[in-house]
Amino acid sequence: MSDLLERLQAIVGPDHVVSGEALEEYTHDATFLESPLEAAVLPGSTEEVAAVVKLCAETxxxxxxxxxxxGLVGGPVPLGRGIVLGMERFRHLEIDAANLMAVAGAGVVTGDLDAAAAEHGLMYPPDPASLAISTIGGNVACNSGGPHCLKYGLTADYVVGLTVVLADGSVLNLGxxxxxxxxxxxxxxxxxxxEGTLGIVTEVIVKLIPRPRHQATAMVGYDTIEAAAEAVRTVLQxxxxxxxxxxxxxxxxxLIRDHLPAxxxxxxxxxxLIEQDGNDQEQVLLQLAEMVELMGGVDNRVAQSGAERDGIWRARRQFGHILMALRKNVFSEDIAVPISKIPEMVHRFHELGLKNGVSLPTVAHAxxxxxxxxxxxxxxxxxxxxxxxxxxFRDAVELGGTISAEHGLGALKRDFAILxxxxxxxxxxxxxxxVFDPQGLLNPHKVFPEQPADDHFLDRQPGWGKKLASGRDRSEVSA
Ligand SMILES: Cc1cc2nc3c(=O)[nH]c(=O)nc-3n(C[C@H](O)[C@H](O)[C@H](O)COP(=O)(O)OP(=O)(O)OC[C@H]3O[C@@H](n4cnc5c(N)ncnc54)[C@H](O)[C@@H]3O)c2cc1C
Structure with missing residues (x-):
């Protein structure tokens, strides 16, 4: 066994250093990128993370x-080979209801955090569709979002404290x-x-808010995607x-049809799909009805029960998991444009798909x-x-938007950061x-552009996996 493995085992214990075939799990994320690595280490405390990082700095x-x-941009794929630091043992979670706060280990699953808050009548609003699997540390690293971020804000709006291990192994307690x-x-x-390029987050303190007591949800149908996009602008204005x-x-x-309620x-x-929430049921229903009226459309239907509402959201959240299970490579765009440009952006990518005969299944936090x-x-x-x-990407930037609203740049989108x-x-x-990582050891080949931002960026990806050839699918990321 190499000296490095022995020294890692001495820090975290032999049971928490992964090697051999079990390493496959750590080669990829939810994309088609993958890369071999030396070892995966599963530390159990901030002190152990610091010791592992010091060893990496030394070697x-x-x-x-x-x-x-x-991740959907290759973020945790170890393109620099080396070591993967798995945060799965950081599962401690405390809900401090008196202060409307939660203190969570970086490996706590996002949905578990919100479920624990719910037991106290509280809510952790950022709700990525992956909330049943993704971790709060990953959400912080990517500044993740989800459907309810429209009203309540992104992960960044809730983080009030962090414990971070820096590239020299020192520990920074913030907030x-x-x-x-x-x-x-x-x-x-x-x-x-x-995205894990400046430090390793081991613990997160997030704000919580009182959980709204009532929700009302509706679906409104349209003959064209452009009409739906116009309705988004109408409601918001x-x-x-x-x-x-x-x-x-x-x-x-x-794709999600079979999962939707009858x-x-x-x-x-x-x-x-529109939702309103609040504590006054009558007001919530009234506001929803007014918005649905404004939205026009060819028909609409309001969820008649909590079960119908849950069914709609379950189907919506299944979308990404269904894509993963299709045994195809998936490249998920994550652009955002200003509200006034939504119809134009929707029109542009829809036309692009039609003109090139490419099917573009699309969901949007519109x-x-x-x-x-x-x-x-x-x-x-x-x-x-x-x-x-x-x-x-070019269209989004031209319209004053971003190439990544919530997934990060990772490896797949980094070259377009310059644009x-x-x-x-x-x-x-x-x-x-x-300043933070002078040796460039933390998550190399991510975020920073390395190649020209041109039409061949996907061809050139260094970590192109063998998913299709090997017949392996990524449906294991399903909740
Ligand atoms: C089906 C599906 C649906 C999704 N829906 C959404 C969605 O609605 N909204 C959304 O925003 N994203 C969505 N995602 C993307 C993904 O779930 C998020 O990016 C999520 O935040 C990643 O969390 P993770 O724990 O899996 O992190 P990973 O994928 O393991 O890592 C992501 C990045 O964070 C870094 N990182 C992870 N943990 C830490 C840490 N403790 N300290 C420092 N860096 C760290 C990694 O190095 C990497 O760069 C979806 C993904 C899937 C597969």
Whole structure:
């Protein structure tokens, strides 16, 4: 056994160093990228993480942190080989109801955090569709979002404290159980969304809010996707503010059809899923009815029970899992544009798909202008898909948007960062990276552009996996 493995075992114990065949689990995320690695280490405390990081610094070994591996941009794929640091043993969770806070180990599953808050009448709002599998540490690293982020905000809006292990093995305790603070630099904000490139988050403190007692949910159908997009703009500019406003196009509806409750199995070109919440049931229903009226559409249906509402959301959340199980490569766009540009953006990618004969199943956190057109393709089609995916990035940026609203840049989108942020801003990112990680050991080959942002970016991915060839699917990420 190599010296490195022996020294890792001495830190975390022999049972918590993974090697051999079991390493396969740590080679990939929910995309088609994969990479071999030396070892996976599963530390059980911040002190153990610090000791592992010090060893990596001493030996020049690169280190990639992994939550649940549900990332959609190759973030936890160990492209620098080296070691993967799995956070699955960081599962401690305390709900501090008196202070409306939760203290969670980085490996706590997002949905478990919210479920524990619910027992106290509280809510942790950021709700990625992957909430049954993804970890709070992964959510912090990617600044994840979900349907209810329209009204309640993203992960970054809830993080008030972090424990972070830096690249030299020192430990930084940031923030605390405070809802306000105006004293000094907001260092914590640097780590939220930095995708494991600046430090390793071991513990998170998040704010909680009182859980709304009532929800009302409806689906509205449209003859064209453009009409649905116009309705999004109409609602948001009307003075109403829904709790969630999601768009699902025909191709996506076909995929989730069997999961929708009876009566909601739509064959429309697009539907909008709208929800309002609050503590006054009558008001909630009234507001929903007013919004549905404004939204027009060819028909609509309001969920008549909690079971129907849950059924609709379960089907919506199944979408990503169904894509993963299709045994195709999936490239999920995650663009966002300003509210006023939503119809234009929807029109552009819809036309692009039609013109090129490519089916683009699409779900969207439409109220946030955040659209997820998904490319499904076999290995030999990537040269065809790459220019189309690049065009969507370019269109989003041209309309004042972003190439990644909630998934991060990882490996798959990093080369396009320059298009959105420009070289000056990225120069400052590099300076920050050099301050926090001068050896460049933390999650190498992620976030920072390495190749030209052109039509061949998917062809050039270094960690292209053998998923299709080996017949392995990624449905194991399903909840
Ligand atoms: C079916 C499906 C649906 C999804 N739906 C959504 C959605 O609605 N919204 C959304 O935002 N995302 C969604 N995602 C993407 C994914 O779930 C999120 O990006 C999530 O935050 C990743 O969490 P994870 O624990 O799986 O992290 P991983 O995938 O393991 O890692 C993601 C990134 O975070 C870093 N990281 C992980 N843990 C830590 C840590 N403790 N410290 C420092 N860095 C760390 C990794 O290095 C990597 O760069 C979906 C994914 C799937 C498969």
């Amino acid at each position: 020049g070994t690169s280190l990639t942190t992994r939550g649940a591996g549900s 605390g159980k405070l809802r306000k603070r105006s004293s000094g630099y907001r260092l914590m904000a640097l780590f939220v969304g930095s 009307s003075g109403h503010f829904p709790a969630a406003l999601e768009l699902i196009n025909r191709e996506a509806l076909e 009566g909601f199995k739509s064959g429309h070109e697009a539907v909008l 109220g946030d202008g955040n659209l997820h057109p998904a490319f499904l393709f076999d290995d030999d089609q990537r040269h065809l898909i790459s220019p189309l995916a690049a065009q969507i 959105e942020h420009g070289s000056e801003a990225i120069g400052w990112w590099r300076r920050l990276k050099d």
